[in-house]
Amino acid sequence: MTSMATKILYSEEEMALAFQKKLLSKKGLPGIGPFWRVFKEVLSLSGRPDFLGIQKKNRKKVQFSNLNGSIVASSIMALLKPNTSKSLKTIVKNTGFSLPVVKRVLKGLVEDNHIVQAGPDMFKGTEVSLIAEMETFVFELKLNNTKRAIFQAQQYKSFAHHVFIIAPPSRIPNYRKFKKVLDLWGIGLASFDPDTLSFKIENPSVPKEPASKQQLLYTVYNAMAQQAAL
Amino acid sequence: MPLLAQSGYGRAEKIQKGLKSGCIKGVILSPRDEEPAKLKDFSAELRETYNDALILFDPQFYATTVLCPRDQNLPSYDYYNNNKGLSRTKFTPQGIQRYVSEALAFQNSVQELSYYISPTVIFEDFRDSWSQISLGLAEQAIEHWSKDLSRNKPLLCSLAISEFAFRNREGLDEFLDAISAWDVNGFYLLINRNSTSSNAIFDSTALGNILYFIHVLSRINNYEVFCGYSDWHSFILEAVGASHTACGWFQNLKNFSMSRFLPAGRARQPRKRYSSGPLLSSILINPELEAVYSIGSLPTALSGTSHDSILVNHGPAAGEQFWSGEVACLSHWETISSIASSLSGQPASKQLELATNKINMAKTLFRSFQQREIIFDPSTGPNHLDIWLQAIQNFKNSISSF
Numbered sequence: 001m002t003s004m005a006t007k008i009l010y011s012e013e014e015m016a017l018a019f020q021k022k023l024l025s026k027k028g029l030p031g032i033g034p035f036w037r038v039f040k041e042v043l044s045l046s047g048r049p050d051f052l053g054i055q056k057k058n059r060k061k062v063q064f065s066n067l068n069g070s071i072v073a074s075s076i077m078a079l080l081k082p083n084t085s086k087s088l089k090t091i092v093k094n095t096g097f098s099l100p101v102v103k104r105v106l107k108g109l110v111e112d113n114h115i116v117q118a119g120p121d122m123f124k125g126t127e128v129s130l131i132a133e134m135e136t137f138v139f140e141l142k143l144n145n146t147k148r149a150i151f152q153a154q155q156y157k158s159f160a161h162h163v164f165i166i167a168p169p170s171r172i173p174n175y176r177k178f179k180k181v182l183d184l185w186g187i188g189l190a191s192f193d194p195d196t197l198s199f200k201i202e203n204p205s206v207p208k209e210p211a212s213k214q215q216l217l218y219t220v221y222n223a224m225a226q227q228a229a230l
Numbered sequence: 231m232p233l234l235a236q237s238g239y240g241r242a243e244k245i246q247k248g249l250k251s252g253c254i255k256g257v258i259l260s261p262r263d264e265e266p267a268k269l270k271d272f273s274a275e276l277r278e279t280y281n282d283a284l285i286l287f288d289p290q291f292y293a294t295t296v297l298c299p300r301d302q303n304l305p306s307y308d309y310y311n312n313n314k315g316l317s318r319t320k321f322t323p324q325g326i327q328r329y330v331s332e333a334l335a336f337q338n339s340v341q342e343l344s345y346y347i348s349p350t351v352i353f354e355d356f357r358d359s360w361s362q363i364s365l366g367l368a369e370q371a372i373e374h375w376s377k378d379l380s381r382n383k384p385l386l387c388s389l390a391i392s393e394f395a396f397r398n399r400e401g402l403d404e405f406l407d408a409i410s411a412w413d414v415n416g417f418y419l420l421i422n423r424n425s426t427s428s429n430a431i432f433d434s435t436a437l438g439n440i441l442y443f444i445h446v447l448s449r450i451n452n453y454e455v456f457c458g459y460s461d462w463h464s465f466i467l468e469a470v471g472a473s474h475t476a477c478g479w480f481q482n483l484k485n486f487s488m489s490r491f492l493p494a495g496r497a498r499q500p501r502k503r504y505s506s507g508p509l510l511s512s513i514l515i516n517p518e519l520e521a522v523y524s525i526g527s528l529p530t531a532l533s534g535t536s537h538d539s540i541l542v543n544h545g546p547a548a549g550e551q552f553w554s555g556e557v558a559c560l561s562h563w564e565t566i567s568s569i570a571s572s573l574s575g576q577p578a579s580k581q582l583e584l585a586t587n588k589i590n591m592a593k594t595l596f597r598s599f600q601q602r603e604i605i606f607d608p609s610t611g612p613n614h615l616d617i618w619l620q621a622i623q624n625f626k627n628s629i630s631s632f
Contacts (some may be wrong), residue, residue: 047501078551086587095551154520154605155514158550180603210546211520212516
């Protein structure tokens with residue numbers, strides 16, 4: 001039997017360039033809206049997603065100078081809450097990093113007002129959380145390799161509120177048999193045609209708090225500290 | 231259970247905690263990652279607290295043959311610094327004599343060491359010139375140990391062999407004939423892997439012959455065989471006769487490869503994994519273990535270690551941030567040592583059968599997860615399980631014609 005699959009006449013890079021244009025347009029993506037910041041190929045602890053889009057929940061001005069995107073910093077910040085202070089010993093035990101490293105990073109985080117020193121060797125989170133003001137969207141583009149796309153999307157759920165797999169319209173039927181997995185994980189699926197720039201949500205993403213606050217902090221702070229937004 | 235810690239960079243408190251919990255029985259120290267004074271202090275500290283712990287020292291002499299190596303602290307050891315950058319022509323009889331006496335002299339100065347380990351070089355084929363140099367170094371070590379050191383501690387002859395060499399069975403048999411006549415306590419065996427990635431799958435013919443090699447040395451010739459960097463293979467190696475296996479915390483301390491000594495770029499942060507005994511694989515906490523959790527099957531994939539509660543209480547994806555390098559290492563040691571323990575005490579013939587059953591059960595579990603649409607990264611498995619089964623079959627065929 002001859003394969004009926006439609007041949008795709010553009011590469012993933014060409015698709016990404018066109019998608020980037022759509023992401024950065026004034027109106028943003030249909031059904032999602034415009035983004036405050038967009039980053040390409042962001043470094044995360046769970047792979048390198050094609051695009052990370054950040055939407056602000058309100059119009060508050062966000063301060064993002066002196067962001068520390070290190071693993072140690074994000075682990076400490078994820079651990080500390082504004083209402084309860086934690087001892088240095090507990091921080092070392094729960095993060096698994098050595099005492100000198102934790103001490104050094106804590107000092108920097110206190111100086112940059114990311115955390116508060118609540119007493120001798122006692123620390124807590126700040127009331128103002130940059131992360132609480134944001135909603136993160138990850139977009140993974142794939143021409144083929146459906147399974148890989150789902151696997152990567154599952155990984156990105158650890159730090160993103162929304163994850164979308166973006167595929168050419170002719171490849172959408174390949175995802176039908178994974179409908180249950182997409183729904184279970186709340187992964188969105190959208191078609192995108194780089195020739196017409198038409199974007200259509202085929203399966204909605206279910207917004208959910210990211211599974212790992214540490215990974216969210218690491219990814220967003222790293223992107224904002226190290227990379228220029230598109 | 232005879233699992234040892236393969237020490238290296240970033241040991242922190244892992245070894246002390248592993249010895250305290252009983253999941254490891256000793257350590258193989260790494261001079262590349264520790265200055266001599268610090269290494270001696272650490273050995274003394276271990277001996278004082280853990281009197282029964284096995285403390286070994288891999289001289290890592292094989293790094294002397296690498297040009298511009300990433301040798302870190304090795305140059306602070308005289309036996310290495312005096313001889314680095316060795317080419318084939320430098321292994322004259324006088325040269326070999328000096329290299330051996332210097333390497334063993336350092337080990338003689340560390341009283342706490344339980345064994346001597348002879349210096350060695352890596353070879354790619356059982357019939358190449360480097361294999362002859364390796365034989366020369368070991369034979370010289372036996373002579374020096376007998377005459378000059380009066381056998382004051384047991385000696386292990388070190389062998390560092392490329393995985394590809396094990397495809398040549400004829401050469402292997404000749405080599406075994408040569409070394410099985412040595413008057414020595416045992417061997418420290420390193421298999422130089424072609425890749426250190428977590429999906430570094432063995433060729434089944436080579437792995438079958440490695441099992442045969444260990445079996446002949448241990449069960450047929452009664453040598454102690456210490457297998458370094460053996461990771462998940464530990465239980466299979468022990469089932470064919472290995473007396474001790476070793477495993478570290480980073481990927482380059484789980485699989486032996488000379489790439490550890492070669493110039494390299496900056497490595498990316500490894501994704502966190504959970505060592506699942508039932509799956510016989512280190513699976514990604516996110517998304518693989520999280521996917522197992524999402525279908526309500528988490529208990530079937532857990533190893534039952536004392537650290538599991540971190541992932542059970544928070545859920546795998548949320549608990550990942552508390553799964554530190556130390557916790558991952560201790561949990562990994564506990565898992566692989568408990569698998570090997572379940573085989574020990576059984577008759578030799580039964581051990582391999584039990585190992586095979588475990589592999590088949592892991593295959594079934596992987597299949598059941600895949601049927602429920604859980605996607606595993608190729609580096610996780612389950613392809614390695616078929617290779618292990620094939621290697622065991624190859625090994626059985628070898629010994630039936632022995």
